[in-house]
Amino acid sequence: MRPSTREALVGAAAELLDEGGPEAVTLREVGRRSGVSHNAPYKHFADKEALLAAVAAQELGRRASSLAAAAEQPPDEAVRTAMHGYVAWALENPRRFKLVYGTWRTGSPELATAADSARSRLVGLVTAAQNAGALPGGDPERLTALILALAHGAVDLALSGHLARDGKGRADPDDLIDDLFGHLAKG
């Protein structure tokens, strides 16, 4: 069966987001690409932000699935692999990354659920790595937060050009992740 109007709207919005950022997502163009009028979206979403939240939730759901794939690796490598995957996703889809972690004026339950799901999967990987002796002990949620914060910050700084780009101090997000795991292994 062909996509429902709602799915078409979300798809068109994601497409426009990739092409030109959130302000390029005009309800008029979303409607046009979906074959409906420019205010048909209001029958499916409260406003433009709710439409963007649906795009973010869809993206986060896909991220959670790719975390499930990382879980099939041996536990001592799964977390690192997952983090490199996170970085690759963010660098390839910077506007989706910025959207997902942007500021929302009105909280979307759909988005919150997707975020919790992704984070709890990662906590599972970290716990397994701890049990395998590949990561130091302590509260797994807290260690997960540490690792995720580093990966997230490295990507965000890289995207905004605030990471040293040239010269001998050059480090990309993948390097920083490996550095962190090196320090954690020594502890």
Added chain:
Amino acid sequence: MRPSTREALVGAAAELLDEGGPEAVTLREVGRRSGVSHNAPYKHFADKEALLAAVAAQELGRRASSLAAAAEQPPDEAVRTAMHGYVAWALENPRRFKLVYGTWRTGSPELATAADSARSRLVGLVTAAQNAGALPGGDPERLTALILALAHGAVDLALSGHLARDGKGRADPDDLIDDLFGHLAKG
């Protein structure tokens, strides 16, 4: 002497940014609060983005000054103090934080200079801490990037609600910074 028109425009833009985010910074309101017409800003800035870049550069310049203050502490504590200061600034001024590290369609040399200045000050603090034996060795630029990425990511995740908020795994950005320094000290 009273503020020039340019300074008034930047000040009004910063005020509006704090009140309602970037989209609340309308050139019409900026002009009104500065006592000029709604298109007078175009005589000082190429467009709205250039005005926002001036706000970001001003903010980053102030951040660099506050890093200078941290340098007066003993070297083994200066970096940690600076990072807690970074977190406090970001949590108190989330819209300025998001603006500074947002995506710019057109690069501003003013902003790039301010960013380099802030980062090189931090590298100086890290180098001093390494010499004092408070941080592990290795390339100071790269270690600086690691620490900054963690602080930045922790704040950004906290602002977007992607850090665990309740339950036993709860960690705020300050906790994560201390955790990182703990792991680094053990290495």
Added chain:
DNA sequence: ACCTGAACACCGTTCAAGT
């Protein structure tokens, strides 16, 4: 050099009306 007022194209949102 700096500023103004009018104008243009565009956008989010609302509303009355249609099926």
Added chain:
DNA sequence: ACCTGAACACCGTTCAAGT
């Protein structure tokens, strides 16, 4: 239940003109 067309208020930007 879902959609349309007209309309409203608003905004970034441009332009001709003023001092």
